[in-house]
């Protein structure tokens with residue numbers, strides 16, 4: 412047993428008298444654009460104690476497309492958490508109107524002592540939740556799988572500030588790193604952690620985090636990128652081209668992902684893929700991904716973490732995405748975008764000064780004109796499979812253009828309602844002219860920063 416695992420176990424089991432087991436419900440989520448169904452895979456007792464905050468078992472934020480609730484024998488609510496899923500995104504793509512698909516999913520919670528009921532609810536148009544699945548489960552059934560600490564000897568404590576129940580445990584999982592590349596993985600994990608803690612609000616909340624890193628060795632270097640004919644069987648199963656979007660990196664192999672992750676304490680996971688090509692992804696309550704060798708790795712890491720950790724929406728709207736717009740503008744549930752249907756009750760109203768006009772002016776036409784030309788160049792670079800350095804240069808030029816354009820506008824630092832967000836040029840609004848959820852800038856807007864801090868507050872004691 413190396414010193415790393417010894418340290419890990421010491422921390423993970425400190426306060427063991429109060430330690431609660433971590434239970435994970437693995438299930439299959441199937442359907443198409445109009446119907447969905449859930450079916451049991453198995454209940455798993457994870458090898459490490461529950462890393463969440465025992466003092467805040469009920470989710471007050473209720474972000475995400477789904478919400479799960481654990482209720483006791485007399486119906487009392489024991490635990491709840493909002494989340495989103497790959498299925499929840501997939502059902503809005505064109506493919507979901509053509510075929511059925513199945514995705515493996517999990518929800519994790521502290522193990523109840525007696526039989527319980529688990530209910531999954533789905534968000535409705537009025538932003539409430541309707542139940543879509545309920546199942547009664549026995550936490551002590553002998554068929555429940557007891558998972559082993561499969562990769563414990565590979566867990567690297569990057570930064571440890573306290574007991575997992577009192578901190579946000581961020582786990583960095585490497586995918587596509589060979590045994591010979593483990594040093595490269597650790598150096599990258601440390602470098603991205605450094606940049607993460609240089610970004611607000613993480614800079615002032617640093618001691619509220621533990622950061623762990625783990626990369627099960629891959630036989631080959633890098634991950635799959637089907638659109639360029641690259642195929643790999645990497646341990647986590649992360650790949651580019653999710654939903655046929657070349658820059659969208661996800662793994663659909665949830666079982667493999669969970670078996671790897673359960674060797675370390677985690678509230679949030681960032682999957683670092685051993686690739687240079689720009690790409691990433693982030694799903695609330697699941698994981699985020701980032702191309703660790705990209706010149707834009709720190710931006711990808713932090714932007715995608717915003718989706719995964721705080722349920723933030725994309726504020727950009729000029730890049731192509733796989734999701735189909737329903738045509739109906741309704742108030743989005745995410746904390747950082749609004750349809751502005753009721754300006755008097757804007758969700759970030761308390762941050763808007765009385766003399767700020769809603770909607771708020773910004774150089775939208777100039778920005779869009781530039782964005783159209785930029786997107787054409789971007790598509791061309793990918794179609795011609797040009798070197799990544801040319802893409803990086805294009806990103807830098809377009810970022811320089813936006814920063815300069817915004818800096819010269821009087822509303823540059825104003826909080827208001829700026830039209831263009833949530834993949835739509837019209838009908839959706841963001842709170843600030845610029846934000847890391849909008850362009851490849853350095854910082855989160857104030858509204859996004861506050862939404863992130865609410866999640867940190869829910870996990871720390």
Ligand SMILES: [Zn+2]
Nearest residue numbers: 846848856859
């Ligand atoms: Zn923002």
